[in-house]
Amino acid sequence: MASPNGSLVTQLVREIRGRIAARELAPGTKLASIRAQAAARRVSKTTVVEAYDRLAAEGIIESRRGAGFYVAGHPPPFTLAEAGPRLDREVDPLWVSRQSLEMPEDALKPGCGWLPPSWLPEAALRRALRTVARGSAGALIDYGSPPGLAKLREHLARRLNGFGVPTAPRQILLTDSGTQAVDLLCRFMLEPGDAVLVDDPCYFNFRALLRAHRARVVSVPYTPTGPDIAAFAQVLEKHKPRLYITNCGVHNPTGAYLSPVTAHRVLKLAEQHGVTIIEDDIFADFEAEPSARLAAFDGLERVVQIGSFSKTVSASLRCGYIAAKTDWIEGLTNLKIACTFSSGQLSAELLLAVLQDGSSRRHVETLRARLADAMSQANTRLRGVGLVPWVMPRAGMYLWCELPEGLDAADIARHALEENIVLAPGNVFSPAQTAGRFLRFNVAQCANLRIFEFLQRAVR
Amino acid sequence: MASPNGSLVTQLVREIRGRIAARELAPGTKLASIRAQAAARRVSKTTVVEAYDRLAAEGIIESRRGAGFYVAGHPPPFTLAEAGPRLDREVDPLWVSRQSLEMPEDALKPGCGWLPPSWLPEAALRRALRTVARGSAGALIDYGSPPGLAKLREHLARRLNGFGVPTAPRQILLTDSGTQAVDLLCRFMLEPGDAVLVDDPCYFNFRALLRAHRARVVSVPYTPTGPDIAAFAQVLEKHKPRLYITNCGVHNPTGAYLSPVTAHRVLKLAEQHGVTIIEDDIFADFEAEPSARLAAFDGLERVVQIGSFSKTVSASLRCGYIAAKTDWIEGLTNLKIACTFSSGQLSAELLLAVLQDGSSRRHVETLRARLADAMSQANTRLRGVGLVPWVMPRAGMYLWCELPEGLDAADIARHALEENIVLAPGNVFSPAQTAGRFLRFNVAQCANLRIFEFLQRAVR
Known part of the structure; x- marks a missing residue:
């Protein structure tokens, strides 16, 4: 058969779609057969087939085996009052x-x-898409390895080493987002009712996430050099939190950052009280000279670092990571498979292409x-x-x-x-x-x- | 028996977990009997039962019928550069x-x-990547709306209507995967310790996921026409499960499918006992003539449908969905923001392009x-x-x-x-x-x- 004529296909698709929308063709109506339609319009049968296929792919018509094409039966109620922004919503962490x-x-x-x-980096993202479009079928189709794309984990390990955090690729687990990285860690470490320490103020979504985990949130005031150490010591004593979740680098929302002295004291207290620390490094690229990172002082023993590139590359391309001590990665990987099965290999390939782009x-x-x-x-x-x-x-x-x-x-x-x-x-x-x-x-x-x-x- | 003391339970759970992690209790070791443990610690037997149950739900210990509880056979800490395939791994749900x-x-x-x-559909995926590479910057960069790309939700609504499930776009929430869809629903509906009913046999990852939720898994034998209805009724009576999770269409792993009569009886029993049903429609495209869908009988009242296109389009491109009654979507959306922030707009755009491709x-x-x-x-x-x-x-x-x-x-x-x-x-x-x-x-x-x-x- 001849290959279909693109513009004729589009014209036919548009016309039939219009007639269905206008109810000239009611739900359940049989469309003209391919042969009849082609003859009536003096186009090739392949043009009609292509047009019908497109309409079927849109769900507007359906093919019934051996009986031809029909206008789809149940048009959904398109009152589509989408859940828009609401003025009356409670001013809560969400x-x-x-x-x-x-x-x-x-x-x-x-x-x-x-x-x-x-x-x-819009241009780099477009380049990355074109590169992946030409790349291996596996990257487009397969689940990928449980810990995530090896080359991206190698890239991230090098990056973390650059920030003074000694990290091997097998200490890195890719996730679908930075938020999901914190979520997996909470699942890995928390029992319902456990206390978790955060800064006051802190990134609001830590609060929303901990609520979902039924954790008891306790907090310490944040000062211009990090958490208030006296309050930190008191809270550890009193509430015995299992985790402390904080930012590293630029603190959200205050814009302050941790001083090396405070970092030392936080780690000493965490050690005394057996507290694990999750450090969210999502703003890493904003600092020309990196400020103190707990993970660098500690060497990923008691500190787990998480991050993503939603702020500096793209939020549409979902990809985050966990960097933790080696013997935690196995359990976290199992948990990731159980809860999301796999992180997206395609996102990982695209992110890697952008990070390795010359313009980066x-x-x-x-x-x-x-x-x-x-x-x-x-x-x-x-x-x-x-x-x-x-x-x-x-x-x-x-x-x-x-x-x-x-x-x-x-x-x-x-x-x-x-x-x-x-x-x-x-x-x-x-x-x-x-x-x-x-x-x-x-x-x-x-x-x-x-x-x-x-x-x-x-x-x- | 007295109800268990929550904090004593947690303390006991943590202590045993710690001793197992520290290898004081080696894999295969028998734990003290419930009576002995309770006497030694001066706690009630219910407290010990609850603690052992939680550890068993996590897979750290296992109960052997009539013989007590044993430390599960854990894989050894790996020394390889990468966690490659391992011959000695326990044959468990993962x-x-x-x-x-x-x-x-x-x-x-x-x-x-x-x-x-x-x-x-490799060629269609490559076309989709090139189309998105030329498309709007927003699709490449932004977070996208909380429920997910509107056009894809409209497409999925039409698709579900085609399967006889009356669905409006605002009843659909996009997720990063089918597994994540089930995970969000479990978070939305389960308390730790709740019973959840699955088929025996069932998709193994339902078991892994429910373990992560600390749910109590109960099961009914699957017959060539669906779950064994007499057993189903008994389990509902005895265990009062909150949820029933199953496939629709082709059943995994048996390849059987639900008969309309069984569908009717399952729904009637679920209604009597206030059970919500999650129906996983991941194999929808495999059937030329769709078999009975619980969601079609029920109209998304008591049944929630989830699905993804990992099996028929691409597993690399992560995108799943939840279809549920409208008033659940708001809460599920909040939970999605808290736990993963956003589903990938890029994946949604790519999936939509493939589904609407003429070759679909x-x-x-x-x-x-x-x-x-x-x-x-x-x-x-x-x-x-x-x-x-x-x-x-x-x-x-x-x-x-x-x-x-x-x-x-x-x-x-x-x-x-x-x-x-x-x-x-x-x-x-x-x-x-x-x-x-x-x-x-x-x-x-x-x-x-x-x-x-x-x-x-x-x-x-």
Whole structure:
């Protein structure tokens, strides 16, 4: 048979789709046979076959064996009132994620936790897709090995060694995301009811995740050099937490970072009390000079490091990792198979291609420079409307700002939503609910002056 | 008996786990009897029972009928550079997955659960990658909406309607895999210690997953027309399971399928006892004429359907779904954000492109025809070496075969591994360990005659 004519196929697909949508062809109606359709339109039979196949693939028509093609029987109720952003949602640990993810594209999102797409390595991602499109069938189709793509684990091991964390590839397990890495570790180590220590404030999703694990969340105040050590010692004594979960490098949401002295003391106390530490290194690439990493001091004995590239490469391409001592990887791998079966080999291949792309180092350097500029500009503008950063971060994308007395960040965030602006109110980050007067700003999402006009009104 | 004391239970669990990890209690060691343990620690017997049950649910200890509890035979800590396939691994629910995933490419894998790459739509996948490489930056970079790509959910809704399951797009939540879909649902519905009902035999990873959830697994024998209804009624009465997890369409591993009458009775009993049913529809495309789906009878009230395209499109491209009643989707979405943050938008875009590719219907039809041929050929060859299928499936890729009396499938599987052949021994599928004389064969992986030569020797 002749090969189908692409534009004729598209034309036919469009026409039939239109007639079905207009109910000219009702559900259950038989379509003209391929031969009759081809004759009526003076096109080849292959053109009709291709058009019918496409419509069938869309589920709009269906083929019944030996009987031809029919308009699909049960069109779904397309009232599609999608679960849109909601103004009445409780301001809980999931608030920022859901509002940020669900607001329309034209919304302003100074509260969200990611960079604008134009800041990310789009060209390298497109190259990676084309490379993989030409690559081995296995990468496109197979499950891949349980711990994940060996070449990516080798790459990550080298990277961790670069940060002073001695890591062999077999100490690395790939996961579908950084969040999933923390999740697997919690499953591996926690019993329901166990106490887990986090910073106050901390990344809100640690709170949501620990809630899902039925853990008892306890917290210590975060200071500009790391957790408050006296409080840390007290909490370990009193609550006997099994785990401490924190960021390394730039702290979320404060933008502070751990000093080497605090790192030493945290590790000493953790050792005394048999606490395991999960260190989330998701912001690693934001720092030109890496700050103290607990995993580097400790050498992956008591500290497990997790990370992903959602912030600096792509959030669409899901891939995270766990770096831990060797004898934990076997159990974690079994748990990963049981709970998700496999991490995506395709994502791993794509991520590796981007990380190994020639543009990779320049991308990271450009990102740092842009963030520094945006940080300086946002700082000026926020101060201009009376919001003062708690510390001036030396890197990263967050400014943790205090509101003038008498104001409530959750109230302001609710009002902002009505004006299509997503803010991140302090208490979603605060297990002890001590941050009611704070807001976290993502400086990369603060270019639009409407944000500051709103804040000026809100603060008055 | 008194109810167990939670903190004493946890303390005991942790202590025993620690002693096992430290090798004070070696694999195979008998634990103190419940009475002796309770007396020694001055705790109630229920506390000890609860602690032992939890350790058994984790697979760290095992109960031997009438003989007490023993430390499970743990694999030794590995010294290899990579965790390669291992001959000495315990034949447990993870055995088939790990051996299949870890054996070298030239190994024969009649025990594995997937099709050879050459059977999958490689060309359509490559086209999809090139299309996405040219597409919007958002698809490459952004997190995407919490429930997942709207167009894919619309496509899946139409597909489910085609199977008679009335589904709106907002009843669908995308996940990273079918396994993750079951995992999220277990988190959504189970408390540790809850009973969950599965078929005997069932997909082995249901067992591994439920162990991770600390669920109590109970089972009913599967018959050629579905679960044994008398046993089903008894188990519901006795164990009050919260969930029943099963396949729809072709049953894994038996290749049988649910009759409409059994479907009706299962649903009636589930209704009487307030049991929710998770129906895994991963093999949907294998059947030319869909068999009874519980979700179609029930209309997604008491039945939740999950699925993925790992078997018919690609296992590398991770994307699964949950179809459930609307008011569950909100809570499941929150849980998904907490535990993995987001499903991959890129995977969803790629999957949609493949499903809507003009070649999609032909691919599925070709697959069915190839499977039917392979099924017939494997059946002849297996019978030739004395292995008889339990039923002759009308579709799918599995043949569930019985060995002659006196043979042990796990022994044969261990020997096969030495000859670079991965088999699937029956008891990994059997919660009640009643399938020691069965093997599951994937007919699409049975082309090589070396498999049958080995079996002939093994059976003699």
